[in-house]
Amino acid sequence: MSHDSGGTTAETTEVAQDESLFETRSVEKMTRGEYYRELFDTWIAAPLRILRSDYRGIFGFALIGIFILMGTIGVWIVPSPEATGPILQPAFKSMEHPLGTDSVGKDMVSLIVHSTPAMLKMVSAGAIFATSLATIIGVSAGYLGGTVDRAMMTIVDVAMTIPGLPLIIVLAAVIDPTSPYLIGILVTINAWAGSSRTIRSQVLTLRNQSYVEASRAMGLSTFTIMSKDVLPNMMPYIMMGFVGTARRVIFASAGLYFIGVLPFSTLNWGVMMNLARSNGALYSPIAAHWLWAPMMAIVLMSLGLILLAQSFDRVFNPRLRAKHQKSSDADDSEVLS
Amino acid sequence: MTVSETQFEHEPEQEIILEVENVSVEFDMERGTSRVLDTVSLDVRRGETIGVVGESGSGKSMFASAMLDAVVDPGILSGDLTYYPNEGEPVDVLNLSDEELRRLRWEEISLVFQGAMSSFNPVIKVEDHFVETLEDHGYDVDEGLERAHQLLADLYLDPNRVLDSYPHELSGGMKQRALIALGLLLEPNVLVMDEPTAALDLLMQRSIISLLEDIKEKYDLTLVFITHDLPLVGELCDRLAVMYSFQFVESGPTAEIIDHAKHPYTRALLNATPNMQMPLETMRPIEGASPDPVNVPPGCSYHPRCELADDLCEAQDPARELIGDDHDVACHHWEESADAIPFDRGESR
């Protein structure tokens, strides 16, 4: 440990040493490399390690990974669906059409793969939009209180009272969206309202924690307190909200395509299921694969999101992070008292 | 490392009501086995008030749970626990059936928890807590409530008002007293209390201690009072037993312990406790920290912090030995402790 003002004479030593507590400048410098390595370990490596240690993390990551791959690389590899194959060929019959074909001869696998990018865009846009909005409003209203709180909550109440489905239908009719991002946002247009209220109530509890009061006493800016003290403790909550919204987007978009509110496109799992149903998939085994193949896609993506969110819960737990971080003693004292 | 403790046997004049013999509690943790109670033995005598003194991390709360065989899962309790009822055969508590254990708890031995603030269900009234307990044990509700009224009045509470309130409507002191009444509802013989006055105001604390003395006499109870606050139990208790690092290190009559404690930890603790009487210079903190249950020091668990420690202490865990009238201590150098760690009580201020 270094004091650079080591004191020259005996008399000044004591004073110098005392004052030096507030004057210390470092002598050993942590290099840029070390610093970035530490950052990497904290933010990326340790969370990955935690995810890896939990079966839910592994599965969730794998499932979502598969879908992302499908949506990015998959569309390059798998050819676009064309009405060239045999009509309604069942699944697992040939290598050319592993999951069978639909009623106009398009290959099921390419239908599913090529629907994925749009789905991913919708889901991510919707979930990110709704969750961000809910978080910003919930945290600000909860922490700042007073008029800000009242104003924001009034807006939230209005949003919550407007019935979702009719609103979406009206907006869809007016805007006539084609971009999947826009569709994603449209579908969640008032889903954020309820979440913001629950986030706000969590924040109200957190606000009274001693360390938040200490941060105020230290004069830290409101933004700093909200982002560093309040937000990290809300992450598990926010994560679950994110996943819930994402799933909602999946189901809602499928439903809306079915009603005809959203512009028709065969490249959507929900539409595929609807077409299958109207072609009698529920009654006869001939078109059954047309129903369950996209259904499995929806279910698996949903499942992947849920598992991932649950395992992220562990990432945000400081006790687990500490265990998996290299910078702290691995076998360390978890104090029982 | 740990030595069996049955070599010291007091010859008490009173009969024993609860006998704890070589009881241990272990938890299997990822980083090792955590022994939160290490072969502890204690005799609780009929009609006495015994204080179990220890700091946080000494195992005292676990001791309270162990006495009712209520250690949380996945803890493993081993040893012998014998209860001697007023009439009938001694009861081997750890081998009772679930039904018998349920009858033992609350009807014979009762526990008043730490933290009365959160011991009540906030959504039901206080009265419902009492009713629930009565029904669970198959007691007559009307008779039980009458007794509850009496108990609450003995504790200087207004029975009607308290029973009809929700827990949040009562102050801390009131809740604590109500909790004590609940503990006494089924006429137990032994009342174990874990830090019952911890979060209370000074005046309320002192008053409850006085109330306990009266209640004990009226209902013919045996009290086990668990706390970290030595001066608090100085007046209330007949005997004291001091815990350190999950073991008992000393026990004896209260006056004897306070004036002539022989274990270095007890003496250091007495010196480290802020109080109104002793001159400031004699108050000294205890260096170091209490050990982690997974990583207890070899030999005597106090040796890293002890002034008298030597090689013997590091090698061998001292057994408890009877050194005086009803006074036992677990230390190799108990004879030198009085000189090494002097008390300077000063004139009473």
Next chain:
Amino acid sequence: MSRSNGEPVISIEDLEVHFEKKDGFLGKSQTVYAVDGLDLDIYENDVLVLVGESGCGKTTLGKTAIGLQEPTGGSVKYRGQDIWDAKEGNGDVDIPYDEIRRSLQIIHQDPGSALNPNRTVMANLSEPLKKWEPDLDLNDRRERIISLLERVGMTPPQDYASRYAHQLSGGEKQRVVLVRALLMNPDLILADEAVSALDVSLRIEMMDLMLELQDLIDTSYLFISHDLSNARYISEKADGRVGIMYLGELVEVGSPERVLFDTKHPYSKVLRWATPDLKSDPDVSSVPPVRRIDIPDAVNPPSGCRFHTRCPEAREVCAQEPPRLLETDDGDRRVACFRAEPDHEYWDSDPIEDESLEVGGAGDDDQATADD
């Protein structure tokens, strides 16, 4: 270590802090008189211990003194500058609010919730430095934190700095909290029951550490305690003052020798009675020297002297007139009781008659509010 009698660091005049408490949805709101008409000065390098039971307003007073709670009446001044005027920019501001904010810090009672559980000790401590010493770079900050950690006895400091809050014991957490407060070189630290949650054997160590650092850093402490023994230790050792509060008022204040050992106020005597000694004194009765055990509600404080409803020495005049805090002849103390004034009409007044020691129960509700 003794206080200098120069300009006070914090000067509190006629302070009132009243809270509105709503009684249910449609009920009318009631006023909780948490602090009512109080004057107090805290000097440089001073140690002042506030003692009282729950509901007496000591925590509210403490937080108001360091500017975390806004008064509803009266003023709180930092070196002559009204804190809330500075914050809102009213009139001529001699000392900017930023500087004031930095100089007044707090140590909480519960070390468990005093540190952000999601960040390491180093991160927790870097935050204030980033704000107040922006010209320090990363390495300088780390070095300063490490040296302070070592100074409070946490060795090896690098190891402690990389730990999370749950990896520290209660005593260690409290020391980190102390370092956090000291990093800003404050003028006044509010220690709100700072040692109450610690083990008995650690309390003296913590109090000694705080006093040691006081010398080093030139700060004052405003201690809050419900425990007289702790109050005695730190005020005697630091040659400071003890103030006894009851229902929002200061009833006795002065040196510990006077206030704790030569008590004049009947309430102080009750507190003294209630503090257990290692050796029990057979002369001390087991009946508390009060007429009622439970504390009255701060919503409806008694008239005149607030203690008159419980005081064993109360007389008629006590219910009519509130006593003022006055210096006593033996110096070094002020007390608010007519019994200290030999010429007051108190001595001609009749004693208040009611049943002795009506304990608890009907009508009294000493709910400990979150801000007391």
